[in-house]
Amino acid sequence: MSKKRLPNIIAVTLMFAMILLAGCAAQPSGDLEVFSWWTAGGEAEGLEAMLEVFAEQYPDIVVINATVAGGAGVDARAVLATRMQGGDPPGSFQVHAGHELIDTYVVADQMESITFLYEEEGWLDVYPPDLIEILSYDGEIWSVPVNIHRANVLWYNAGVFTEQGLTPPTTMDDFFAVAEVLEDGGIIPLSLGESWTVVHLFETVLLGSMGPDAYSGLWNGSTDWGSSQVTQALENFDRMLDYVNEDFAALSWDQATQLVIDGTAAMNIMGDWAEGYFKAQGWTPGIEFGWVASPGSSGAFDALSDSFGLPKDAPNRDAAIAWLRVCGSKEGQDAFNPIKGSIPAHTGGNRGLYDQYLQSAMDDFASDAIVPSLMHGAAASPSWQQDIIDAVALFLGGRDVSAFQAALVAAAGDAGY
Amino acid sequence: MRINRDRLIAFLMILPSLVAIAVFVYGFIGWTARSSVSAWEGLLPDYTFTGLTNFIDLFNTPRFQIDIRNTAIFTVLFISTCLILGLVLAVLLDQRIRGEALFRNIYLFPMAISFIVTGVVWRWLLNPATSLERLSGLNLLFHQAGLDFLISKWYTHPSFGIVAIVIPATWQMSGFTMALYLAGIRSIPEELREAARVDGANELVIYRHIVMPMLKAITLSAVIILGHTSLKIFDLVMAITQEGGQGYSADVPALNMWYTTFRALRFGEGAAIAIVILLTVAVLIVPYLVYTFRSEVEA
CATH class of the missing domain: 3.40.190.10 (Periplasmic binding protein-like II)
Structure with missing residues (x-):
């Protein structure tokens, strides 16, 4: 056995061990409240499509789809702010990526950093660096962008x-x-x-x-x-x-x-x-x-993005993290975006699903300077x-x-x- | 000890509402007052005492200065138009005309609708497009009636948008003023008028010297009710203009408070606006309360 093959064998063994472990580890279960202001036409249907992808991957989690209508999110944000102040955060919530999230909730110490998710899922390689910059504060990343407009x-x-x-x-x-x-x-x-x-x-x-x-x-x-x-x-x-x-x-x-x-x-x-x-x-x-x-x-x-984050003391943290994994995945985003009429933040999206305009936007998103x-x-x-x-x-x-x-x-x- | 037992029961009966009012009205006023002198900005409450900083900043912002001007214009126009229209309608209805009940209800009905609903309808009626091919609502009506000089930019007028808001507000509240005046006129003993007629007074003189002086108390009540409606107005302006018209020419303090508090998340400054609104209403109401309290004691 050459010395070069030893690390490979170890790696394969480790992989099997991890798969076994993953199989044994309990799948997250219980209730998960997903809070958003997606109530109108395409966006509500897009959310439904993403929830279906989620249900396939995590059948044990019951999603409570909590939406607040009105005012391009102004009303929902008022409801959310009240709940966060009252120590009653939803499992995960929609928020505009960037300073709206950072200056409202991150500086108030109400969010958990999710840099670890980006590392585990390899997202740092598939999201444009300019976008990661917009999502970051204090060296950490705070939310998962679902779409890009x-x-x-x-x-x-x-x-x-x-x-x-x-x-x-x-x-x-x-x-x-x-x-x-x-x-x-x-x-x-x-x-x-x-x-x-x-x-x-x-x-x-x-x-x-x-x-x-x-x-x-x-x-x-x-x-x-x-x-x-x-x-x-x-x-x-x-x-x-x-x-x-x-x-x-x-x-x-x-x-x-x-x-x-x-x-x-x-x-x-x-x-x-x-x-x-x-x-x-x-x-x-x-x-x-x-x-x-x-x-x-x-x-x-000039980008804007709806994103989901992880509130501190989320009622069901494991389920919330599972939701964020789906939000950031190619499958989740390719289910949501063609219906919503936006492009995936994930640069690996399946172009065939998107129309002519969205394809041109995907090209620009991959090559242009992204500004907030x-x-x-x-x-x-x-x-x-x-x-x-x-x-x-x-x-x-x-x-x-x-x-x-x-x-x-x-x-x-x-x-x- | 019977009286004491009755009193105890009476006290217990009002206790729940007393507690509710103490907490939900006065408690929250106190909390708002405390927030208005704090540095609270963003989601987390921050009760660092900052004195009158929020108020000084507030009075220095151009938007709030416009709000004050708008409130003054709105209040004066709204109250005076409602009083005049209400009185005229009441006097007309007092002529024992046929179908009086029908007219009374027609004039009073708008009051039964929420300001939001009337706001949505008036937003459409007051469509501000002025170029001929895009006219709609009142502007179109004026054009078709050959009254083109009346075509207006309404609530989007860059300096007097607030005047357009007076129209729907008056439409809604003058019927109520009419009802107040009508009740007042009807409560004047018929003998007084008869006596005047016997003395040779005509109807005009009767209204001028008998009816009007006896309506003073009614006018005062109407001014109080209309006044606090107008100082606090929010829903109508929100429904019609959404964000206060062009250049904030139709903005009011309550609208400013909503955006400052819930969009900008400046809770301290928002609370300061709320306190300013409360104080202006208090300036109007407190003397009235003192006055009625005194007359009750005297009676």
């Missing part, structure tokens, strides 16, 4: 663009040139909705005007909010608002998307959940509607985010760029940067 997408009505002889804009200058032509043609260039969608637009303009590095730097103090780069971005934003529908404050995001479908407006900057809305109206991706990265932001992927979304909880703490929401809302009242920038600088100061 992209915020910086410009959707356009292909018919309108053909009619006007235009190509979709990729830079800020392109955008303004295209917008001028559309406005002369009696079409609203850019459709917009109520205040959170304005903040959503604002973050894509910051990203498109400053580039991914400077944009990411805004959230860790390495980019100065008072800089001329930011001023330039704010001026772009101000100018962009001249091309939107006047009644934006009264429209929900999907009503704004509807304007593009009606041909009243030509473009809409919205996260890629809008794709599901286009498809629900019977439109085919790439035929009636198309997409490009929002002006100036190609090569950057502000409006969707990844970039800043809830308190800082609210200050920015206030600043944007007040800007809409007076459209004073320098006061706007001063408010943003003050907000960053309050947040400690």
